[in-house]
Amino acid sequence: MSVTINIPTALRQFTGGSARVEIEAATVNEALAGLTTRHAELRRHLFNEKNQLRSFVNVYVNDEDIRYQVGSETELKDGDSLMIVPSIAGGSTATEILPSLSNDEIARYSRHLIMPEVGLAGQRRLKAASVLMIGTGGLGAPSGMYLAAAGVGRIGIVDFDVVESSNLQRQIIHGTADVGRPKIESARDRLRDINPHIEIETHDARLTSENAIRLFQNYDLIVDGTDNFPTRYLVNDACVLLGKPNVYGSIFRFEGQASVFWAEKGACYRCLYPEPPPPGLVPSCAEGGVLGVLPGIVGAIQANETIKLILGAEDTLINRLLLFDAWQMKFRELKLRKDPLCPMCGENPTIQELIDYEEFCGLRQVQEKPDANSLEEITATQLKQRLDEGRDLQLIDVREPSEYEIARIPGTKLIPLGQVVTRLNEIDPSRETVVHCKGGVRSAKAIEALKKAGYPGRLLNLRGGITAWSNDVDPNVPKY
Amino acid sequence: MLQLGPNHLEEISSHGERDYPYECCGLLLGNFIDEPSRRVVETYPISNAREEQAKRNRFLIRPEELLSGERYAENRGLEVVGFYHSHPDHPAVPSQYDLEHAWPVFSYVVVSVSKGSAVDLRSWQMEPDRSRFIEEEIVKGN
Numbered sequence: 001m002s003v004t005i006n007i008p009t010a011l012r013q014f015t016g017g018s019a020r021v022e023i024e025a026a027t028v029n030e031a032l033a034g035l036t037t038r039h040a041e042l043r044r045h046l047f048n049e050k051n052q053l054r055s056f057v058n059v060y061v062n063d064e065d066i067r068y069q070v071g072s073e074t075e076l077k078d079g080d081s082l083m084i085v086p087s088i089a090g091g092s093t094a095t096e097i098l099p100s101l102s103n104d105e106i107a108r109y110s111r112h113l114i115m116p117e118v119g120l121a122g123q124r125r126l127k128a129a130s131v132l133m134i135g136t137g138g139l140g141a142p143s144g145m146y147l148a149a150a151g152v153g154r155i156g157i158v159d160f161d162v163v164e165s166s167n168l169q170r171q172i173i174h175g176t177a178d179v180g181r182p183k184i185e186s187a188r189d190r191l192r193d194i195n196p197h198i199e200i201e202t203h204d205a206r207l208t209s210e211n212a213i214r215l216f217q218n219y220d221l222i223v224d225g226t227d228n229f230p231t232r233y234l235v236n237d238a239c240v241l242l243g244k245p246n247v248y249g250s251i252f253r254f255e256g257q258a259s260v261f262w263a264e265k266g267a268c269y270r271c272l273y274p275e276p277p278p279p280g281l282v283p284s285c286a287e288g289g290v291l292g293v294l295p296g297i298v299g300a301i302q303a304n305e306t307i308k309l310i311l312g313a314e315d316t317l318i319n320r321l322l323l324f325d326a327w328q329m330k331f332r333e334l335k336l337r338k339d340p341l342c343p344m345c346g347e348n349p350t351i352q353e354l355i356d357y358e359e360f361c362g363l364r365q366v367q368e369k370p371d372a373n374s375l376e377e378i379t380a381t382q383l384k385q386r387l388d389e390g391r392d393l394q395l396i397d398v399r400e401p402s403e404y405e406i407a408r409i410p411g412t413k414l415i416p417l418g419q420v421v422t423r424l425n426e427i428d429p430s431r432e433t434v435v436h437c438k439g440g441v442r443s444a445k446a447i448e449a450l451k452k453a454g455y456p457g458r459l460l461n462l463r464g465g466i467t468a469w470s471n472d473v474d475p476n477v478p479k480y
Numbered sequence: 481m482l483q484l485g486p487n488h489l490e491e492i493s494s495h496g497e498r499d500y501p502y503e504c505c506g507l508l509l510g511n512f513i514d515e516p517s518r519r520v521v522e523t524y525p526i527s528n529a530r531e532e533q534a535k536r537n538r539f540l541i542r543p544e545e546l547l548s549g550e551r552y553a554e555n556r557g558l559e560v561v562g563f564y565h566s567h568p569d570h571p572a573v574p575s576q577y578d579l580e581h582a583w584p585v586f587s588y589v590v591v592s593v594s595k596g597s598a599v600d601l602r603s604w605q606m607e608p609d610r611s612r613f614i615e616e617e618i619v620k621g622n
Contacts, residue, residue, distance in 0.1 A: 008583075009559060009560065009585070010583040010584055010585040010586050011583070011584070011585075013584070013585060013608075014584075041608070044609070044610055045583065045584060045610070054581075055581075056581050058543040060543075065543075085543040085546060085547060086543065086546065086583050087540060087541060087542055087543045087546065088505070088539075088540070088541040088546060088563050088581070088583070089538070089539065089540045089541070089577075089581040090505075090538075090539060090563075090565055090574070090575070090577060090578035090581055090582070090588070
């Protein structure tokens with residue numbers, strides 16, 4: 001196939017002044033290869049160091065941009081005419097001056113630097129980037145550590161919690177010696193130890209509608225490592241309002257999810273879940289448990305996607321929801337689509353500022369409910385006293401058998417919350433009954449359910465559950 | 481050497497001031513006289529095609545716009561001899577980004593606009609090996 005390539009004025013000096021070059025070629029690729037073989041000086045202006053057509057070089061075949069055909073694989077017919085047209089771009093250095101790397105940093109990041117997908121430019125981009133981590137728990141621990149190790153130049157961490165020993169099974173950013181310390185301090189020390197070349201900013205605060213915008217503003221990307229619905233919606237909404245990507249992860253027992261919600265490029269969290277689940281339906285990790293490795297895997301996926309977003313990679317989790325089951329060891333993927341009716345990022349958004357997320361998730365009412373129903377309570381010390389006095393008390397434990405195995409109050413009968421109503425006849429209404437769980441929430445639900453089902457006897461809720469019993473009465477009962 | 485009339489200097493500067501804090505851009509139409517000299521006969525302002533957020537430090541002239549600019553020039557017996565753009569609150573020196581996106585031969589005029597007023601205007605040409613920009617002399621013609 002003989003085709004004609006029209007050479008733009010600027011490049012004619014490399015073709016000996018000719019405005020047209022005749023080439024034998026079957027595709028655009030071949031035509032450009034032929035042209036740049038014949039006129040080698042042209043090559044560096046059309047192709048970059050990675051042998052890709054430079055982003056500002058546009059090729060038209062018979063006045064049609066090849067981008068709207070099949071790119072450089074576009075086939076050519078005899079007599080076709082190719083035109084090379086530059087798009088002219090430029091700009092001041094304000095954000096584009098990337099920080100340089102010291103020799104120490106070059107040595108540290110060498111495994112990144114030798115891959116063309118990262119390279120020196122990518123590593124400098126990582127150094128110029130800033131990421132805000134919401135939480136330093138199960139998800140924040142691995143993602144923060146990998147982002148620090150990867151050389152993300154500025155990492156902010158938000159947390160208000162204190163390290164507890166039950167955190168250590170999965171929150172590997174904290175160590176045994178850190179128990180009792182504020183999480184942000186412990187996390188900061190660990191990240192600094194991993195990489196002294198980066199800046200770490202700590203924000204000792206609970207993320208709220210009042211501070212979210214101010215905190216998010218100073219960072220390029222937000223990594224959501226929260227464990228509750230109000231904060232998850234808050235993170236999403238603040239990211240949409242500010243146009244920032246939200247790298248999402250969540251975990252429960254053996255199952256994890258990950259995605260990238262970036263309203264400018266695809267779906268946001270509300271496109272996927274317009275409404276939160278009714279309160280109490282989805283148990284938290286504290287109630288339901290979580291395999292310690294799971295957040296390690298999901299958090300590492302979040303770090304992976306964060307790095308790709310910074311590097312400008314294409315195949316990120318935008319518009320994709322990754323589902324992972326650690327027990328079956330299976331990954332699945334759902335396609336997401338932006339919802340045009342989404343109240344946050346749709347065509348006519350109705351939410352234009354941050355709202356009260358506790359209320360949105362229905363949490364305020366739940367806390368008030370037990371009081372409204374005049375729930376009778378008893379403290380652990382009072383219970384102990386009555387038992388010592390030899391009062392006839394019936395003790396019902398509504399936790400799960402696996403919890404009962406770890407710790408129990410002597411003389412209790414186990415009826416898990418899900419079975420209390422069907423096994424109502426096992427509870428003697430003529431005796432005074434104390435119901436307990438781990439912390440007092442499930443037992444309150446059990447009492448409510450029993451009353452609704454018509455249970456006639458007197459029911460008392462053990463305030464603070466078996467944890468209070470361990471604290472105030474018998475320290476030999478382990479806390480979990 | 482780039483020959484610019486006082487009216488062209490004025491047009492480029494005021495375009496930069498008008499679009500501040502965003503970057504402005506446009507074509508320089510004229511003739512190559514005796515390489516490497518060129519004379520500007522007309523400026524051809526172009527609307528910055530960059531998305532809102534990037535406009536503060538980026539400009540983009542789409543190929544269609546360049547083509548229509550070239551056609552306009554051709555009808556008047558002119559050629560595209562270069563481009564101009566502004567650097568809001570930044571010196572009139574090409575950036576690394578400018579270099580990565582530059583074409584040889586053309587003149588690149590950069591006008592520095594500080595707090596809304598044009599304060600400096602310089603012209604540059606890229607070395608044929610793409611290694612750097614060299615400043616080119618501006619001669620004020622008529």
